[in-house]
Amino acid sequence: MTTNIELGTYAQNTWCPGCGNFGILNTIKKVLPQLQEDGLDPSNVVLVSGIGCHAKIVDYVNANSFYSIHGRVPPPMTGIKLANPNLTVIGHAGDGDAYGEGIEHLIFSAKRNLDITFIVHNNRVYGLTTGQFTPTSPPGFKGRSTPEGSPEEPLNPIELMLSAGATFVARGYTRKMKHLQSLIKAAVSHKGFSFIDVLQPCFTFFDTYDYYNKRVYEFTQQDHDVSDRNAAFVKAGEWAYKEGEQIPIGIFYQVIKPTYEEKLLKGRIPVQLTPGDIRPILEKNI
Amino acid sequence: MKEISILVGGKAGDGIRQAGHVIARLLNRIGYRIFFYDDYPSLIRGGHNFSIIRASEKSIAAHKETVDVIVALNQDTVDNHKHRLNTGGIILYDSKKSDAEGIGFDFMDIVKTFDGKPIMRNTAAIGALAGALNIEWSVLEKVIMDAVEKSVDLNLKIARHAYDRIETPSKTVPKLDQNPLPLVSGNEAIALGAVKAGLNMYIAYPMTPASAILHYLAAYETELGVVTVHPESEIGVALMALGTAYAGARTMVGTSGGGFALMTEALSLAGQGELPMVIVESQRPGPGTGVPTYTMQGDLAFVVHAGHGEILRVVLAPGDAQEAFYTTGLAMNLAWKFQIPTLVLSDKHLSESIFSFEADLDKVKPEKPLLWKNQGEYKRYLDTQNGISPLAFPGNPSAIVKATSYEHDESGITTEEPEAISRMQRKRLRKRKALEDELEKYETVNVYGNPDSKTVLLCWGSTKGACIEVAEALDLKVVQPLILEPLPVEALKKALSGADKIIDVEVNATGQLAKHVAGHGFCIDDMILRFDARPFTVDVLIDNVKEVLS
Numbered sequence: 001m002t003t004n005i006e007l008g009t010y011a012q013n014t015w016c017p018g019c020g021n022f023g024i025l026n027t028i029k030k031v032l033p034q035l036q037e038d039g040l041d042p043s044n045v046v047l048v049s050g051i052g053c054h055a056k057i058v059d060y061v062n063a064n065s066f067y068s069i070h071g072r073v074p075p076p077m078t079g080i081k082l083a084n085p086n087l088t089v090i091g092h093a094g095d096g097d098a099y100g101e102g103i104e105h106l107i108f109s110a111k112r113n114l115d116i117t118f119i120v121h122n123n124r125v126y127g128l129t130t131g132q133f134t135p136t137s138p139p140g141f142k143g144r145s146t147p148e149g150s151p152e153e154p155l156n157p158i159e160l161m162l163s164a165g166a167t168f169v170a171r172g173y174t175r176k177m178k179h180l181q182s183l184i185k186a187a188v189s190h191k192g193f194s195f196i197d198v199l200q201p202c203f204t205f206f207d208t209y210d211y212y213n214k215r216v217y218e219f220t221q222q223d224h225d226v227s228d229r230n231a232a233f234v235k236a237g238e239w240a241y242k243e244g245e246q247i248p249i250g251i252f253y254q255v256i257k258p259t260y261e262e263k264l265l266k267g268r269i270p271v272q273l274t275p276g277d278i279r280p281i282l283e284k285n286i
Numbered sequence: 287m288k289e290i291s292i293l294v295g296g297k298a299g300d301g302i303r304q305a306g307h308v309i310a311r312l313l314n315r316i317g318y319r320i321f322f323y324d325d326y327p328s329l330i331r332g333g334h335n336f337s338i339i340r341a342s343e344k345s346i347a348a349h350k351e352t353v354d355v356i357v358a359l360n361q362d363t364v365d366n367h368k369h370r371l372n373t374g375g376i377i378l379y380d381s382k383k384s385d386a387e388g389i390g391f392d393f394m395d396i397v398k399t400f401d402g403k404p405i406m407r408n409t410a411a412i413g414a415l416a417g418a419l420n421i422e423w424s425v426l427e428k429v430i431m432d433a434v435e436k437s438v439d440l441n442l443k444i445a446r447h448a449y450d451r452i453e454t455p456s457k458t459v460p461k462l463d464q465n466p467l468p469l470v471s472g473n474e475a476i477a478l479g480a481v482k483a484g485l486n487m488y489i490a491y492p493m494t495p496a497s498a499i500l501h502y503l504a505a506y507e508t509e510l511g512v513v514t515v516h517p518e519s520e521i522g523v524a525l526m527a528l529g530t531a532y533a534g535a536r537t538m539v540g541t542s543g544g545g546f547a548l549m550t551e552a553l554s555l556a557g558q559g560e561l562p563m564v565i566v567e568s569q570r571p572g573p574g575t576g577v578p579t580y581t582m583q584g585d586l587a588f589v590v591h592a593g594h595g596e597i598l599r600v601v602l603a604p605g606d607a608q609e610a611f612y613t614t615g616l617a618m619n620l621a622w623k624f625q626i627p628t629l630v631l632s633d634k635h636l637s638e639s640i641f642s643f644e645a646d647l648d649k650v651k652p653e654k655p656l657l658w659k660n661q662g663e664y665k666r667y668l669d670t671q672n673g674i675s676p677l678a679f680p681g682n683p684s685a686i687v688k689a690t691s692y693e694h695d696e697s698g699i700t701t702e703e704p705e706a707i708s709r710m711q712r713k714r715l716r717k718r719k720a721l722e723d724e725l726e727k728y729e730t731v732n733v734y735g736n737p738d739s740k741t742v743l744l745c746w747g748s749t750k751g752a753c754i755e756v757a758e759a760l761d762l763k764v765v766q767p768l769i770l771e772p773l774p775v776e777a778l779k780k781a782l783s784g785a786d787k788i789i790d791v792e793v794n795a796t797g798q799l800a801k802h803v804a805g806h807g808f809c810i811d812d813m814i815l816r817f818d819a820r821p822f823t824v825d826v827l828i829d830n831v832k833e834v835l836s
Contacts, residue, residue: 011699043683048529051691058688059699064680066532067690067700069555072525075517079529079537080680082515083487087533087680105525108518268513270486271534271679276511278478278647282468284432285643286314 007032011059020200023174024092024121025057031184032063035088038189045088048077050097052128053202054121057092071101074109077116078260084271085115085261090188095122099135099155110164110193112260117187117194120157124241125206137206138242157197158236158252162229167192169232169253173199173216175209176249186251192259199247212247215239219250226254288343290318290419290459291353293370294411295336295363298329302359305408306337309357310469310640311429312412312421313341317462320469321751322640323349323821328494328578334362343462347606347641347751351823354457355419357411358384359393376456378414380407389418391451400443409434413445417452419459470643472636472748473498475607476540476566479614481510484652486535489515489523494578495634496540496568520545524552524563531561532689534679536618536652540566543585544575550592553627557597559689560667560675560714562621562655566614569633571819580819581634583747586798589629590771596711598718600628601771605732605750607641613768615650616728622655623724624674624717631770633793635821636748660684665696669709673716722772730774731781734764740786743831744810746770746799749791752822756831759824770799775806787811789834793821 007029015021028047036042045063049055051070058065068076073093081089098106098120109118125143126132132143133150136157140149161169168190172180180198187194199216201208225231232253239247292309296302303324310322318341326335340349351370356377358364361384364377368386371377377388382395393410397403409430416426426445434441470478477499480488490500504514517523523539530537541549546567556563567589571582589601600620604610610632617628658664658676664685668675675696678685688698693710695701701710732750735743735757742763745753750766757764765781767774782788790800790810795817800810814830816822822830 009699041683043685044681046533046680056700058690062686064687065689065698066529067688067692067698068525069551069691072521072551075522075525076529076532078517078522079489079526079531079535080533081529082513082526083530083533083535083537084679084681104518105522108522264515265513270513270530273486273511273513275481275484275652276506276509278481278510281506281509282470282478282643285468285470285474286311286466 007062009060009062013060014056015053016204018203019053020123020174020202021054021057021121023177023180024119024198024200025060027177027180027184028057028061031181031188034185035188040088044086045090046080047090047092048073048080049092050094050102052094052096052126054092054094071097072105073097073102074105074118078109078114081114081116082261082265082270085265085269088188089116091116091118093118093120095120095124095134095136096126099157107160107164110161110166110195113165113167113192113257114260115191115193117184118196119184120197121200122157122197123200123202123206124208125202127202127205131205136241154241156236156240159233161195162232162236162253166195167255167257168194168251170196170251171199171249172196173212173249174201175213176216176218179218179249183251190254192257215245215247216249217246219248224250226251229253288460288462289341290355291338291340291350292355292357292415293336293338293353293367294357295334295367296359297362298326298333298335299331300335300359301405301408302335302337305412306339308412308429308433309415310339311433312416312426313339313459314466314469314642315425315429316421316459317464317466318342319345319467319642320640321346321349322469324638326579334366336363336367343464345642345644346755348755348822348824351825355415357415358386359407359411360384376418378411378418380411389414389452389456393448396444396447399447400440402440402444406441406444409441409444410448413448414452417449418456420455420457421459423449467642467644469640470607471498471638471640472607472610472632473568473638474502475610475643476614476630476632477502479611479650480538480564480618481512482647482650483615483618484536485512485538485618487513487515487530487537488540489517489527489537490540491517491520491523491545493542493545495570495637496542496566498638499540499566520548521552524549527563528552528556528559528561531563532680536622538564538566538618540568542568542570543572543588546585546589546592554593554595554597555691556627557593557595557714558691558693560625561689562625563627564617564621564630565627566630566632568637569631577819579634581748581793581821582817582819583633583749583793583798586631586746586770586802589631590802596715598624598626598715598721599771600626600721600769601631602628603631603747603768603770604636605747605766606636607643608645609768610636611645612650619653620721620724623653624721625655625677626717631747633748658685666698667694667696667710667713669696669713672720673713674720718772725769725774730767730769731777732766732768733781734766736761736763739763740784741835742782742785742788743791744788744799745791749793749822752824752827753791755824756827759828760831770802773803773806778803778808782808789814789831791822791827793817
């Protein structure tokens with residue numbers, strides 16, 4: 001896992017030209033070797049994805065991976081991390097996966113503060129099923145299931161994750177690749193549940209490049225206190241995934257708390273456990 | 287046959303199950319083999335709960351409709367059950383709460399004498415029962431000391447006082463020359479079998495009647511070397527389990543039919559991803575919420591066919607605690623050897639009943655799966671002669687391990703090429719042959735009763751206990767397939783050879799085993815089906831069988 005090229009596979013890339021997913025793929029391929037330089041063992045990295053355009057990323061990266069089913073990215077990640085807490089588990093999910101079919105799992109992962117990184121490829125449209133509205137599509141979105149316009153308000157995933165207890169909450173944009181690299185690196189290095197909502201335009205079904213290019217701005221720790229949860233909510237409220245002139249990207253919130261696996265496992269590593277003697281327990285029942 | 291059946295009843299919150307436990311241990315300590323049936327509605331306070339403790343000189347796995355003693359903590363117990371009393375039977379009752387013909391005194395008055403809590407009425411009842419059955423005080427004293435966790439001295443005083451109130455015993459339950467055995471519920475036996483087969487993790491969302499597996503393993507986590515997890519839903523449970531298997535942990539999950547319905551997408555992923563998965567499905571009556579705390583064998587067809595796509599699986603159906611122990615161990619080993627989902631099909635009657643447990647503990651061991659030898663390039667889905675690909679786990683510096691829900695090539699990269707697809711379908715289904723060969727090493731079909739009888743009672747799971755006793759009484763043969771999928775056709779043919787009349791006995795409304803075996807060419811002559819959410823009792827089933835035979 002030294003160069004960008006070696007990290008590729010022989011799988012043919014089938015994303016549309018101009019797809020925002022390329023930005024995330026290239027970023028991951030850059031960040032993994034950087035993390036390796038910092039001491040991360042590449043054989044301990046596991047990528048997990050759901051179902052949708054985003055999910056093909058695991059076919060394109062020559063790393064351990066678990067290609068799950070729609071909406072079910074956090075549960076296998078939880079299982080992998082609990083079974084062997086030495087592994088570094090990075091999840092990729094679409095906005096349909098993360099905020100639609102599998103939202104309960106996302107909320108619980110944040111609530112537990114499981115030490116994993118969860119990257120949402122948020123294009124605000126269903127791509128692989130050819131253009132329906134998602135939980136973060138703007139109101140009135142005209143898709144194939146809502147020709148008259150979506151009747152729903154969008155979720156604000158940043159606010160949702162702050163409420164649920166995530167200890168690292170960030171937003172990135174695929175056209176800001178250097179910034180995204182720094183976010184993903186910080187997320188993987190963070191001990192606890194790291195969440196990044198990545199604005200990733202779908203060139204074919206919902207081209208938002210111009211919209212984002214005009215509005216996205218980077219904020220830094222100099223103008224935002226990441227340990228202040230109230231300030232994080234205020235920042236998150238600047239853009240509600242609908243109208244709005246300013247879209248902040250950066251780390252909204254970061255604190256350190258005990259992780260789920262620390263509390264649940266208390267130092268045990270399940271893949272290394274050996275069964276105990278059942279006889280003394282049976283004798284108690286005579 | 288020396289035997290006695292005792293019914294203890296009251297309202298929820300009276301500590302009926304706890305009292306039943308003490309009574310069961312009391313009879314166990316004087317050499318009896320126990321079957322303990324627990325009947326309770328889905329509520330926490332009020333209602334009517336009762337337990338039947340049947341003690342016999344022989345091993346048993348069923349209870350009878352009739353009883354020899356009723357211990358009544360309220361009037362409902364007397365009114366609902368006095369018709370069950372055998373000739374010469376006795377009713378021991380709390381005279382403050384109920385009225386009956388029998389031995390009655392004010393249990394609460396005794397409790398108050400010692401400043402006890404109202405729940406200790408059950409201790410007074412047990413003391414009186416031991417006196418009435420002429421069981422030595424020292425036996426009860428020891429059981430209370432071992433069984434009661436809090437206020438042991440107080441409970442001893444109350445029990446002793448009630449014991450002494452019985453001046454003349456009503457009958458004598460003789461001590462037998464047999465060693466006591468551990469008393470184990472079906473759920474506990476399932477848990478212990480899994481542990482002996484190398485269980486690392488148990489993941490479950492609470493659902494009656496499977497919840498006690500989670501409670502038991504959580505209580506003994508440290509001693510048993512198991513990590514237990516209670517996630518957000520059964521969907522979360524099943525997908526987490528697949529993540530743990532991918533990472534190399536031997537994991538089991540448990541639920542009832544409704545929870546299993548939510549796990550079926552994960553079952554299908556286990557099929558495509560070739561991820562080992564052990565699922566305990568403890569049935570209760572459906573459809574829908576059904577009758578949550580009662581029993582039914584209504585999910586056989588569901589578990590055999592669950593999951594989209596064509597999935598190789600094993601369905602094992604134990605009928606008593608020993609079988610629950612062995613088959614769960616087998617389910618764990620088969621899941622890992624063949625990298626498939628395996629299902630242990632229990633029901634409320636097996637899961638929550640308690641049995642005298644007499645198993646060869648060392649018969650269950652963790653068997654090693656086929657592991658990759660760290661040579662050459664690792665291919666997670668290597669196409670092999672028997673279809674089984676060597677396993678490697680993430681963290682191995684020589685391997686890239688790619689598991690997937692998509693159809694894939696040998697390395698685990700998505701494919702939509704027709705040849706590659708049919709090749710992988712064949713590879714996965716080819717494991718069936720190796721699996722069937724492996725199963726030939728085990729007793730997959732049990733035969734009881736008179737092996738030469740031309741009349742056969744065909745049953746599965748928890749119905750076996752009642753069938754065996756009926757067959758012994760009427761000189762019939764019992765055939766019980768222990769593995770329902772893949773159905774051990776040759777072993778079943780052998781067991782059923784020479785039969786003139788096959789009577790299918792099941793606790794469901796449509797005869798699911800009968801239909802399942804008919805698909806393999808076995809013809810059933812008659813069916814005895816019970817579907818009022820209660821299990822067969824020995825005496826009721828005898829009447830049912832006689833009716834069919836006449």
